[in-house]
Amino acid sequence: MAVTIYDIAKKADVSRSTVSRVLNDSGYVKEETREKIIKVMKELNYTPSAIARSLSTNKTNTIGVVIPEISNPFFGKITKGISEVADKNNYNIILCDTNESVEKELKALKVLKEQRIQGIIITPTVAENEFNSEYLNALENLGIPIVLLDGHIKYSDFNGVFVDHIKGACDATQALLDEGHRKIAIITGRMESRPAKERLNGYKKALAINNIPVDEKYIFYGDYTHEKAYEITKQIMSMEDRPTAIFVSSNIMILGCIRAFYEENIRIPEDMAIIGFDEVDTLNIIGMNISFVSGPTTELGRTSMKMLIQNLKDKDHKDIRRINLLPKLVLRGSEKRID
């Protein structure tokens, strides 16, 4: 670790600036000198210090990624997308898993600021409806480009990349309608979350477009857990005027539904049609053929990193940019109507 630019300079019998020049491919260096310096670097097994360079240039080429739960495949895929683009553009990623805790998130912001990261991609844990001024302050005080990843922050106007949950839910519901279903239930997510609200809106929108009145008794309020979805599904199965299809507005929850069906020997789609929001790879692989609308997860990550890089490039451009990515409908048969 001891070998520095100075050692190289000494051994190659040049000045440190010349070494720095070949290091950065900047300025003129005689080919001969360059070769000599490079040779010495190899001999001494020299690796420049990004730390020293950062201090000097005031650039770290590092960004922060702040997400609630890296063990959740959803965020795994997102991080993958971010990583791909970051790598191509030679940015490093400092990963912060906040474990859905606001304190951890605040700590992460502090640490990242100390590390002088140049930009940040964040999926805020703070619920969108409860305003947290300390949090907003921390974020704004970073003084660097911020890209929100499918999560808003109250009273803020950061750039961001989002999924069009309304469109997705609307498409999913429409797919059921197209099959002739008229009594369509929805299992929502936690209604404090924006995606849950928007998905419910999308569901209602589809019904409205088709002149079908919204029937409150078909709206079931879930909480994103499979346990709750399981309960709800059981409840649905015992309804008098039972729906013929269910739009399940999250990937985890659809698992609870399937379990309930399984236990009650309900066949999909013969006895009950179903369509989910966000794909569960496993179900597809084992051949269950469940239909989904699916947010382009990895793409979400890629897009957010691209946006961040743009922000990093033209600092002046202060317009707020928001991109809504459209979910894709993947029909595999579980939405069919079979009488």
Add this chain to the structure above:
Amino acid sequence: MAVTIYDIAKKADVSRSTVSRVLNDSGYVKEETREKIIKVMKELNYTPSAIARSLSTNKTNTIGVVIPEISNPFFGKITKGISEVADKNNYNIILCDTNESVEKELKALKVLKEQRIQGIIITPTVAENEFNSEYLNALENLGIPIVLLDGHIKYSDFNGVFVDHIKGACDATQALLDEGHRKIAIITGRMESRPAKERLNGYKKALAINNIPVDEKYIFYGDYTHEKAYEITKQIMSMEDRPTAIFVSSNIMILGCIRAFYEENIRIPEDMAIIGFDEVDTLNIIGMNISFVSGPTTELGRTSMKMLIQNLKDKDHKDIRRINLLPKLVLRGSEKRID
């Protein structure tokens, strides 16, 4: 970003060293002075530069995590474990996803060295049987503690944390034997990989212990993909002297098996018993009740980070430490023998 220790010093009317002292809680500072300095820091919204500190102290408090595929939930969980422990000990994580490419891995090592990380946790992509001297060199040249994560490197002797695949496979097979199964098939992983080899060994060991001869016709060589496992399963189902149970030695592959069963209306465990290696959460949630042996994934991450921290603490202690974590057997009924 502009505000530095110097600004604080000036405004608080002290020297930079005094400010530094309160920053690091080192040396004596009069309570009065300390308070004043802290006040000024708040007023100026000061955040110390970890970069400058790193340069000065030659410590970055940052480690590198190099893994092949962050979107794979297995590595997501591992990273989670690492992150937990890192966070508690105030280490930052630079994440490098190598996409299973050796070049990317080499690039990652280079970048991490430039960043002067203090230690590294790595699941090498390089196949264990093909020696890559450039790679080994790069790793050794880091000159920092290295912890291998469930992957060996030929001709090297780094510290590491591993899963006891032999024990796991042996336990799984034993569970089938305990149910009275005698004709037990195995679907292996890619045989170039150590886990695949070890799991096959564990399978054989269990048979040997029970004085049951290994029957080559029951050994099926898979490649970790669900497609291949699907094919193999179909093949098994059409065997003349068909086994009564299958040990499927990876989590992805068991999905292929289930698909094949599904298509052929094979019931688990009535028509075929099955047990897998590494849990698939989804299957459990939808109520399929598949039995597994499961490596303690998140714990693997935690343990590796703990080991790294230890190595970071006592640099002299040069013993090679290797920890084998034991997989846990989770029986849910799919291993049963029902005649």
Add this chain to the structure above:
DNA sequence: GTGAAAGCGCTAACAT
């Protein structure tokens, strides 16, 4: 208890 000064490894004018 506090300050002065050197130094960490590099970059970037400015000279030459």
Add this chain to the structure above:
DNA sequence: ATGTTAGCGCTTTCAC
């Protein structure tokens, strides 16, 4: 085409 020099923001002896 190359060298000199002054930082970048902090820590750390060593004085006082």
